[in-house]
Amino acid sequence: MEVKKSLIAVMIGLSLVLGSGITFAGMQIAEVRSSESVDSMDEEAVAVNGELEDGLKELEYIEKFSKAFDIILNSYYEEVEGNDLLEGAISGMLDSLGDPYSVYMDQETAQEFMESLDSSFEGIGAEVSMSDGRVTIMVPFRDSPAERAGLRTNDQILKVDGESVEGLALYDAVLKIRGEKGTTVTLTIERPGVSEPFDVDIIRDTIPIETxxxxxxxxxxxxxxxxxxxxxxxxxxxxxxxxxxxxxxxxxxxxxxxxxxxxxxxxxxxxxxxxxxxxxxxxxxxxxxxxxxxxxxxxxxxxxxxxxxxxxxxxxxxxxxxxxxxxxxxxxxxxxxxxxxxxxxxxxxxxxxxxxxxxxxxxxxxxxxxxxxxxxxxxxxxxxVEQPEFFYVSPINTDEDLQLDMNNSHIATAQVILKGLGYDPQRSDGYFSKEMEEAVRQFQADMGIEVTGVIDSETADQLQQEVINAIQSREHDNQFKKAVEILTQ
The missing domain is CATH 3.90.226.10 (2-enoyl-CoA Hydratase; Chain A, domain 1)
Structure with missing residues (x-):
């Protein structure tokens, strides 16, 4: 029977690693054959035989991988880099586990990961994971650019600066999101309960790791x-x-x-x-x-x-x-x-x-x-205990000014925010009524911005900032207030 050179090399390698096991297994098998009963086989011999079988099975896997690697490297219609194939194979093995937390990190990514464990790093300040094949926000860090921009747990990142991250490994996507302090990254976000994706501009910063x-x-x-x-x-x-x-x-x-x-x-x-x-x-x-x-x-x-x-x-x-x-x-x-x-x-x-x-x-x-x-x-x-409804709304999209007699989902979002902040617009159906116009005017006056009754980009940004301020304070924090109540009863 013809044996390929590559397989011979692997077998030699196996004998170096498992040599004593093979010899011992052979001795035990010989003893069993001279015995009257197979049932008397020593348990240790059974274990070693099992290890040998596992080793031979691994040889089959290695030989199959070697063949596939050789075929692609030498036969694909365009020249390919062997290292790219190897790293793709490792990533593919980990992907096959179906485990979002088991990932391959190349040199650059591994270095970025280690830097993230330092006392500070530069980026947006959010923990992410892979959920159903999508890069998903687990949590924005406290007082981070991500939190200030309104990102929330379970937000899914569809694009980074207009480029889709679908199909990217988690850490490859992270490398696109992170960057130098002072630079801006635009994330396209899909949020549960929000009908359409929306863009969020985030200015990267130094993220201190005070825990x-x-x-x-x-x-x-x-x-x-x-x-x-x-x-x-x-x-x-x-x-x-x-x-x-x-x-x-x-x-x-x-x-x-x-x-x-x-x-x-x-x-x-x-x-x-x-x-x-x-x-x-x-x-x-x-x-x-x-x-x-x-x-x-x-x-x-x-x-x-x-x-x-x-x-x-x-x-x-x-x-x-x-x-x-x-x-x-x-x-x-x-x-x-x-x-x-x-x-x-x-x-x-x-x-x-x-x-x-x-x-x-x-x-x-x-x-x-x-x-x-x-x-x-x-x-x-x-x-x-749930938090107030306005804690969970998406940023208001102001591709156009929102004003009297308009009706859309962005106005409904603004109504939730205004009510949560104490400026009751009297309705929540997305219709911009005279009562809502008055609520907007009162908000603008209190914030020291031009009083128009129209939600333009400046007013929308201020509404978002006030939501963040409310989340960070304890005035509206129902969960914290309940904890205090329990301890002071």
């Missing part, structure tokens, strides 16, 4: 500490510990831990934070490998906190945020206020594949304290 914010509020004679975690980065656990100690030194009567719009981060960091607030001996989370083996990560807290805790969550809380939220409820028996979280229940690790390229690969499932797998389901709040 922990805290303050104290006084309510009904009680002192409530607030800690907001925006992501779980390298220094987040240290910063959380510092802020928690500072709050406790001021004698807080309760604590709010806010992980809304937090896209997650490093597993060991959320474990460390869990050990600062979850009762000692209780699991912060569980890890399950591909064989179904589970390991619990227990809190090492010495004493249960002497004050109640409430967690704040929403649909932008993902991954590590969900670990902490679930632990607060299941292990700490603390309330969770807000909306059901994003639903990411897997753990990834970056693995070097040579020449600076990396694979970010899902290696484990994580389970909640009680052993629940929340992937694509999320963590449900114990007390569900």
């Amino acid at each position: 922990v914010y805290s303050d104290i509020i006084e309510e009904n004679g009680q002192t409530i500490g607030v800690i907001e975690i925006t992501s779980f980065s390298q220094n987040t656990a240290v910063r959380f510990g510092e802020e928690l100690s500072n709050l406790e030194s001021q004698g807080i009567d309760g604590l709010i831990i806010d992980v809304r719009d937090n896209p997650g981060g490093l597993l060991q960091v959320v474990e460390s934070i869990g050990s600062m607030v979850i009762p000692g001996g209780e699991p912060v989370l569980q890890i399950e490998d591909r064989a179904g083996e589970k390991g619990r990560r227990l809190s090492s807290l010495d004493e249960t906190k002497p004050y109640p805790i409430v967690g704040l969550i929403n649909e932008g809380s993902a991954s590590a945020s969900e670990i902490l939220a679930a632990a607060l409820n299941e292990a700490g028996n603390y309330e969770l206020v807000g909306q059901t979280t994003f639903g990411k229940g897997t753990v990834q690790q970056t693995l070097d594949v040579g020449d600076g390229s990396e694979i970010k690969l899902t290696l484990f499932k994580w389970l909640t304290s009680a052993g629940n797998f929340i992937n694509e389901e999320g963590v449900a709040p114990t007390i569900e």
Whole structure:
């Protein structure tokens, strides 16, 4: 039988890697044949034989890949680069997993990814993932260009500067979105509940990675500490510990831990934070490998906190945020206020594949304290609270001025915003009535812009800015107010 040289080379390589296994397997097979019963085969021999079969099967895969690579490289009607074929093959393998979090990163992309873990980077400031083949906003960072431009969780990016990103790998799309501080990128957005895509212009900026914010509020004679975690980065656990100690030194009567719009981060960091607030001996989370083996990560807290805790969550809380939220409820028996979280229940690790390229690969499932797998389901709040309707509207499209007696969806959006800001237009059906004109006039007067009763681009921009201001303040934050109410009852 003719054996190709390439296959011979692979077989030689196999003998170098698995040589002792092959020899041992042969010895065991010989012993079995001299025995009276096949049932007496040693279990270890069965395992080694299984490994040998797996190795031979992998040889078949390698040989098939080698043939396909050789055919395309040498026979395609145009000359192609071997490295392009190789990187395409690796990307294709990862795409076949159907896992949006397992991706291939070439040298440039891997470098960009590592820079994003630094103390700052330049871009729009939003966490993205791939959902149904589309680049999707998981969450805009706090006080980022993305947030200021009105981007929301679950917004899908269709185009970057007029060019479609359909079919691009996630990190290739990210490279198009990111850029130097001061430059502008135009994103074409499709938003759930909005009938047509719309463009958003965003001025890129330096995005600082400050991940922990805290303050104290006084309510009904009680002192409530607030800690907001925006992501779980390298220094987040240290910063959380510092802020928690500072709050406790001021004698807080309760604590709010806010992980809304937090896209997650490093597993060991959320474990460390869990050990600062979850009762000692209780699991912060569980890890399950591909064989179904589970390991619990227990809190090492010495004493249960002497004050109640409430967690704040929403649909932008993902991954590590969900670990902490679930632990607060299941292990700490603390309330969770807000909306059901994003639903990411897997753990990834970056693995070097040579020449600076990396694979970010899902290696484990994580389970909640009680052993629940929340992937694509999320963590449900114990007390569900929605934010005001105007928190979720899209920016007003002003390709034309909106004025008296017009009727369209952009006017309906403006009506929701005006009502939410306290300028009631008396209707919500998209018709620009005299009452709405008066509401617009009052808004313009209060904002110090020309009073016309017409929503032009300046008025639309100001309406959007006021929405952002309202979202960032606590005056309209129903979820935060509910958490305070629970702690001060």
